Amino acid sequence: xKNVLVIGSTxxxxxxxxxxxxxxxxxxxxxxxxxxxxxxxxxxxxSGPSEIVNxxxxxxxxxxxxxxxxxxxxxxxxxxxxxxxxxxxxxxxxQMNGLLxxxxxxxxxxxxxxxxxxxxxxxxxxxxxxxxxxxxQRPTSMYGVTKVATELLSDYYYHKYGVDxxxxxxxxxxxxxxxxxGGTTDYAVEIYYAAVKGETFICPIAEGTYMDxxxxxxxxxxxxxxxxxxxxxxHHRNSFNIASMSFDPEEVYEAIKKEIxxxxxxxxxxxxxxxxxxxxxxxxxxxxxxxxxxxNPSYNLKSMTRDMIKHLREKLGYSQESK
Numbered sequence: 001x002k003n004v005l006v007i008g009s010t011x012x013x014x015x016x017x018x019x020x021x022x023x024x025x026x027x028x029x030x031x032x033x034x035x036x037x038x039x040x041x042x043x044x045x046x047s048g049p050s051e052i053v054n055x056x057x058x059x060x061x062x063x064x065x066x067x068x069x070x071x072x073x074x075x076x077x078x079x080x081x082x083x084x085x086x087x088x089x090x091x092x093x094x095q096m097n098g099l100l101x102x103x104x105x106x107x108x109x110x111x112x113x114x115x116x117x118x119x120x121x122x123x124x125x126x127x128x129x130x131x132x133x134x135x136x137q138r139p140t141s142m143y144g145v146t147k148v149a150t151e152l153l154s155d156y157y158y159h160k161y162g163v164d165x166x167x168x169x170x171x172x173x174x175x176x177x178x179x180x181x182g183g184t185t186d187y188a189v190e191i192y193y194a195a196v197k198g199e200t201f202i203c204p205i206a207e208g209t210y211m212d213x214x215x216x217x218x219x220x221x222x223x224x225x226x227x228x229x230x231x232x233x234x235h236h237r238n239s240f241n242i243a244s245m246s247f248d249p250e251e252v253y254e255a256i257k258k259e260i261x262x263x264x265x266x267x268x269x270x271x272x273x274x275x276x277x278x279x280x281x282x283x284x285x286x287x288x289x290x291x292x293x294x295x296n297p298s299y300n301l302k303s304m305t306r307d308m309i310k311h312l313r314e315k316l317g318y319s320q321e322s323k
Contacts, residue, residue, distance in 0.1 A: 010038045012080075119172070
């Protein structure tokens with residue numbers, strides 16, 4: 001991997017992944033693909049090239065691939081779960097028609113492709129505890145439907161055409177860098193912002209609702225490591241369960257209170273997000289990722305909480321003494 005196109009480079013994952021790739025592959029070219037209205041800014045803009053790339057417009061992808069001699073595409077263009085439920089046709093267009101455009105170009109131009117899947121690819125009939133790598137996937141949300149189809153379509157292009165497609169099933173991702181944007185697990189980011197600001201957090205997810213979560217540095221590490229993995233040992237490709245920590249709202253609340261004792265939370269359940277959360281696993285079994293390419297997360301709830309609060313205080317300008 002030397003020349004990489006990141007589609008959706010200004011999103012929650014894309015903005016941080018683009019910067020990580022530029023550090024890892026500093027001798028290559030990492031192109032930040034974006035759509036008008038979501039232009040790169042600051043360090044993301046200044047640290048490397050950027051191009052308008054719309055997944056629903058195949059020629060914009062092909063032009064960027066040709067211009068920069070791209071060998072690897074990270075496809076992060078997607079609507080998150082709650083937003084996809086409100087805009088199902090748009091979600092299908094971006095996540096399925098967009099992926100088909102990318103895979104066709106990858107087939108023609110011999111590119112590797114990373115398209116993340118999600119815990120949303122599972123459904124209410126999936127085993128909820130230690131969810132197996134290979135199990136029933138019957139999601140009840142449009143987001144989940146597109147993620148299952150993404151896995152299958154990517155596998156098809158690998159087996160049919162030899163396109164080097166790889167993927168992981170991301171848990172809910174927690175980051176201090178980029179604000180969340182319409183995901184069911186966003187509460188686990190928003191709660192830290194409220195705590196640092198000294199606000200009472202209104203939790204939209206019910207107590208006792210467990211979901212897999214992951215700190216963004218581990219997610220970025222996984223996205224790089226899976227593409228660097230020796231293909232001889234990859235039996236699943238699309239898509240690997242990866243896990244780090246699983247908690248319900250009460251547990252993350254208690255973890256934050258150990259750092260900010262005065263923090264308060266109350267519940268106001270969002271029925272749309274709750275219904276989606278109730279259909280997802282409590283915790284995935286990531287044994288296959290650990291065996292096939294050495295996956296091993298670095299953060300747990302305690303270490304993530306301390307790091308999140310530290311960086312958010314710096315970002316928001318709140319001193320430890322003031323809160």
